[in-house]
Amino acid sequence: MSEEPALPPAERLACVLGRFEALAVAVSGGVDSLTLASFAQRHGVPLTVIHAVSPAVPATATARVRHLAAARGWELIVTGTGEFDDPRYRDNPVDRCYFCKTNLYDRIAGLTDRPIASGANLDDLGDYRPGLIAAAERRVVHPFIEAAISKAQVRALARALGLGSVAELPAQPCLASRVETGIAIDADDLAFVEQAEQRLAALTGAGTLRCRITHAGVAVELDAAAMAQASAVDALMAGLCAKAGRAYAGSRPYRRGAMFVGAPAMET
Structure with missing residues (x-):
């Protein structure tokens, strides 16, 4: 069994970030990337925050990024990624995320000369x-991974940085992750998913829920507590x-990676 790193997570992360004269942080609007940007700023790293908008990015995530950037004085660039112009992405193969990130990081590289950092943990x-x-x-760096920092430790850092409710945000991958492999990614489907999940969250208060676009129709996945409200959800x-004008395939317990056919489990 490997030994735990000797330094606390914050010190490990500060050591990693100390290598960089400046960074461009790709910020999705989730806890990981927002925490990384906040920590880098706190430790004096010159920072450009870049947020990409597309039909796959919830409007609430974009609003969260804009609010925090204004509150903390970040240099913020909001850009499109162009992934919907890429048929390799729209066809929704099992490695769709490769084409999404290819478009994202290529776009960011065209906007800044700074090293690009992600919030991967x-x-x-x-x-x-x-x-x-x-x-x-594309030589993107992952400071949390280099510092051996887990998701739970990211949340602890977010609390220490005073990020409030951001620290408790549930995992929220892009809206395209709700679409079963082989079903083409369509902006109207993603808009439907976003609206449905907002309505479901208000109804159930569930920490984890997904509206899925499947070959059998629309399905809803709920965490264990919210399954008690399945009849209201249905x-x-x-x-x-x-x-x-869509078919409804019913509700079921949340299963990680449910939409990916032909690959190991993914966070969706």
Whole structure:
């Protein structure tokens, strides 16, 4: 069994960031990347924060990034990524994330000369993440991984940095992750997913829920506590699907990686 690193997580991360004269942090709007940007700023690293918008990015994530950037005085660049112009992405193969990150990091590299940093953490190495291959090809750095920092430790850092509710945000991958492998990525589908998940969150208060676009129709996955409200969820979703002309396949327990066919489990 390997020994725990001798230094506390914050000191390990400060040591990693000390190598960089400046950074461009790719910020999605989730706890990991927002914490990385906040920590880098706190430790005096000149910082450009870059947030990409697309139909796959929830509007709430973009609003969160803009709010925090204004509150903390970040240099913020909001850009599109162009992944919807890439048929390799739209076709939604099992390695779709590779093409998404390829477009993202190429766009960022065209906007800044600073090293690009992601918020990937140690837990991410246990998943099938083809986006990390695209990152490696473009020399993107992952300070949390280099500092051996887990998701739980990222949340602890977020609390220490005073990020409030950001520290408790549930895992929220991009909206395209709700679409089963082989179903083409479509902006209307993603808009439906975003609206449905907002309505479901208000109804159930669930920490983890997903509205899935599957070959059998729209399905909803709920965490264990929210499954007690399955009948109310089914009633809401049946109405939303009928209005949108979609088939509803029912609710079921949340299963990580449910939409990816032909690959190891992924965080979706």
